[in-house]
Amino acid sequence: MPIPLLALAISAFAIGTTEFVIMGLLPEVAHDLAVSLPSAGLLVTGYALGVAAGAPLLAVLTSRMPRKAALQLLMAIFIVGNVLCATASGYATLMVARVVTSFAHGSFFGIGAVVAASLVPADKRASAIALMFTGLTLANVLGVPFGTFVGQLLGWRASFWIVAALGVLALGGVAALVPNRHDSGPVGLGREVRVLREPQVWLALLMTVLGFGGVFVVFTYIAPILETVSGYSPRSVALILVLFGAGLTVGSATRSAAGWPTAR
Secondary structure: OOOHHHHHHHHHHHHHHHHHHHHHOHHHHHHHHOOOHHHHHHHHHHHHHHHHHHHHHHHHHOOOOOHHHHHHHHHHHHHHHHHHHHOOOOHHHHHHHHHHHHHHHHHHHHHHHHHHHHOOOHHHHHHHHHHHHHHHHHHHHHHHHHHHHHHHHHOHHHHHHHHHHHHHHHHHHHHHHOOOOOOOOOOOHHHHHHHHHOHHHHHHHHHHHHHHHHHHHHHOOHHHHHHHHOOOOHHHHHHHHHHHHHHHHHHHHHHHHHOOOOOO
């Protein structure tokens, strides 16, 4: 495995943790900010809308930057956003901070996938990209449960401080490990838009919307559902999140490992 892929996987782990950890801490956030659970759940919606809006915007703004520099800029935005989350004085401030944090999400994975593919031979590109995204699934099995546990023990703000520290580690990894390479010229916006003419693209988008929508309509409120409907204690939520994330991680890791030759 090329070492730079590790830096990309750590970055994906940090991004995945900050995206999902709020779901395990909704009761704590709602209580601390004196808002209802449905209102706290909108913090997840705000992040998702920020991803949708920020990805194309930052893709255009960073299109002429070297890919390594773009990744570093996006991780810097990620760090600032999480610090703002940890220090938010109220619900509105936290919502803005979540949106700021989310801006880095979509663009990072888009650029990161291109960088990951460039690090390996052509026949290993799919596995390299899958390996980077393993960091995202590991966030579910390790990052989110740990962040939930820490948030319940020390307060939800502590979880965002830890994620900000992960962002610093990821930024350092990208700076130190990802090679500087001559990038091809920027892809015009018109060329990217023309991709939407392909039916396969719309089919993939539809599958993604239905798949993730089906999961996250429940997962967003997983903590209050487990506590108030199923009768689990708050401490049990973290363990259940581990079990949920384990399936995601095993699937991703199995696909990634299948693409690498066995040692002889």
